[in-house]
Amino acid sequence: MNFDDTPQEAEFRAKARAWIDANAPKQYESDLRKASLGRVVLKDANVLDVAKAWQKKKADAGWAVPHWPKEYGGRGASPIERVIWQQEEGVFGKLTAMFIIGQGMCGPTMMAYASEDQKRHYLPPLGSGEKVWCQLFSEPAGGSDVAGLRTRAEKDGDDWVINGQKIWTSGAHYSDYGILITRTDPTVPKHKGLTMFFLDMKSEGVEVRPIKQANGNSDFNEVYFTNVRIPDSQRLGGVGDGWNVSLTTLMNERMSIGANVATGFPELFDYCNSLTLDGTPALDDRAVRSKLASWAVKASGLKYTSFRSISALSKGQRPGPENSIGKLVAGSMIQEVAMYALDLQGAAGVLSGPEDADVAGRFQAMLLRSPATRVEGGTDEILRNIIAERVLGLPGDIRVDKDVPFNQIPTKGRA
C-alpha cells in the first residue's frame, strides 16, 4: 500500500507539471483559490474569456482533452493519466467547468454514434473550447423521469421537425451546439419512442431563455423549439433508440473519478481556524470541534475513496462502485456546512454583501447555491436508488407506466 506513481505515471506527471508551470494563467490563481460554490470572481476579467483562452492554450499543446484519441484532438492518454492531469491542473481546473458537459457527455456520445466525418469536424473544436456544447435532456415533464420527455421530432423529407421545450440546460446561452433527445413515436411505451440528434444552437426556431434561479444567478436555461429543422444526418443512433444512446451519455457523467467534489469543508476549517467566539478561538469550542470532526471524516472519506478508484485505474482495472457515493455525500454536506458557517456568524450571518459579510460572503453564496447540488445531475433520491439497485442488487421499483403507450400515460395528478 502506497501513494507512489509507477515510473510511467511519474514521467507523465512531470511532463504535465512542467507544462502547467510554464503556461497556466497564474495571475488568476489566488482568485481561483478563493472561488467556491456559487461564486467564481476573477479580478478585471471575464471568467468565460479566461476559461476559453486556457482551454485553447491547452489544446494547442495537446492537453485539452488528454484522454481523447489524437485524431479528435486528444493525446490518447490512459484513464490514470487523465486523473494525473486533473490532479496537476489543480485549481486551474476550475476554469474547465463550462466545458465539462460538452467534453464529458456530448463528446463521448458523438464518438460513439456520429459518422467519421462528423467526428473529425466537430470534436476537435469541442475539445479546444472554441465551440461549446450543451445537453438538451431535462424537460418540465421529465426531470428524474427523463424518459417522460415530450419534445416531438417528426420526419419531413430528409429533415426532422422539432417542437417542444427543454429546461435546466446548463450553458445553453453560450453554447454553439447541443445534443437533443426527442420523442419520435408517442404510440409506443416511453423508453421505446425516443431518438437522439445533435444540432446547431443557432438554428432557426431555437430560443434560449435564461432561468432566474433561486440564488439570483442564471446558469441554466429554458430552450424552446419551434419548427426547428434538423437533417437526418445529424441523428445519433437509430430511430427509437434514443434511450440507449442517452445511457452512453449518462454513463460518462459518472466517470468523473478524481475530479474533486466540493464539500465546503476546507473553506469551513480555514474559517474556523481564524475565528474567535466570545474572545476564544472557535477551534477551542467543544461544539465546533465536534461538528468539524464529523465533516472532516466525510471529506477525508471521499478523498480516500477516490484514491481507491484511482488505484484501480492505475492497475488497469475498472474502479469498483465505491465512487458512486461522491455527489450524494458532498451535495448535502456543502449545504449543511454553509448553514453552519452562517450560524457561527450570529445575527451578522444574514449579511451577504462581499463588503459586509465575513470572508467576502462566500458562505452566503454557497448557502444560496447549494440546494441545486442535491438536484442537478441526479437527485439525492435517484442516486440512492442507483446505489441500492446497481451496487446492492435490490430489485427495481415497480414502474406502472413501463408498458403503457406514451400517449396514454396520465399527465395530471389531481384534476
Place this chain on the structure above:
Amino acid sequence: MNFDFSDDQKQLRDQARRFLAEKSPPRAVRAVLEGKADYDRELWKGLAEMGFLGVAIPEEFGGTGAGYLELCVIAEELGRALAPVPFASTVYLAAEALLIAGSVEQKQKWLPKISSGEAIGTLALFEGTGNPSPKAIKIAASNGTLSGTKKPVADGAIADFAIVAARTGNSGREADISLFLVDLKAGGVTAKPLQNVDPSRQQAELAFDGAKAEPLGAAGEGWSILSRVLDRAAVLIAFEQVGGADRALEMGRDYALDRIAFGRPIGSFQAIKHILADMYVSATLARSNCYYGAWALSTDAGELAEAAAAARISATQAFQHCAKQNIQVHGGMGFTWEFDCHLYYRRSNALALALGSQSYWEDQLIDRMRQKNAA
C-alpha cells in the same frame, strides 16, 4: 498509486474469513453472550495456530512478523464475525504497549506467550466515567506496588497480565503518569466481571491491593506511550468496526431481498432502498478512512495520529449506523433475541466506547489538523 491491499493480503483475508465462518459462527458468539463461557477457548487456540495472534509481532518474539497491514485484514474479519475472544485487549493494546515500551526481558517473557495463545493481556486505563485523560488517573504507584481500582477493563477477568496506567507524580501534567506491567495471577488483584451492553466480550473491574507492579517504559513517559498505543489500537478497532458494518449491511440487504410485504420484496420499496444506500455510503467512507489509517500504521507515518482519529470516528459512525438501521430494515424480527441483529447492535455500541468515546477522538483529530495547519 497503489492505495489497496496486496493480492497476498487479500488472500489472507479470504483465509481468515473462511476460518472465522467455521470457528466463530453466530452460535459461538451467542455461547459467550449467554454466559456459557467467558470467551471462546477453541477459537483462541485456533487463532494462535493460524498465526493470527502474532501477525504483527516480530519473529524474535515468537510472532510471524508479517506486519500491520496483515493485522488490519485480520481485524476486519474478526469484526465481521464478532469473534468472542480477547483479541483487541491482548493484541492491539497489551502487545503494542510491550512493543513500544517494553524492555527486552518483558518482551521475551510475554510476547511469545501472546503469539502462542498462552497469555491474555489487557490495558487497565479507565477509572469510572470519563474519557482518557491524565487527570482522570487516580490510582497511584508506590514502592513497586499499586493500590486502587480500574474499571471498565476489557477482558480484565480473563487476562493474565495488564498494562496499568498509574500516577507517579502530582504536578497536574502528563508527566505524572507512568505505565506498569502487573502479573494478574501473582496476587494482590481481585477481578470482578461486570455486566455490559455486549456480553460477547467481557468487561471487568480490577481491584489492586498492593499488587506488585514493574515499570513499563520510563517513569513519566506513560501518557505519551499510551497515546501511541491508543492511536495504533484505534486503527485496528476501526477495521473491526468496518467489518461489522459491512456484515450488518449485508444482513439488511439479504433480508430486504427475501422478505415479502404488500406483495413484493421490501427491498423494492424506496424507503428501504434509501436506508440501505445510506448504510453503504457510511460503510464506504469508513473503509476509505481506515485504509489511510492502515497505511499510516504500517509505515509509522507522522500522520498516524490524525489518520487514526479519522478512521476511528468514521468507523464508529458507520458501525453504529449500519447496526441500528439493520434492525430497522428487519422490523419486529430485528428486535428478537433469535435474530442476530442485536449481536451487531451490541458490538457496535461497545466498540464505539472502547479507547474512549467519540468526543475524545474528535478532539484528537481537530488538535492534529490544527497543528498541521499551523506548521
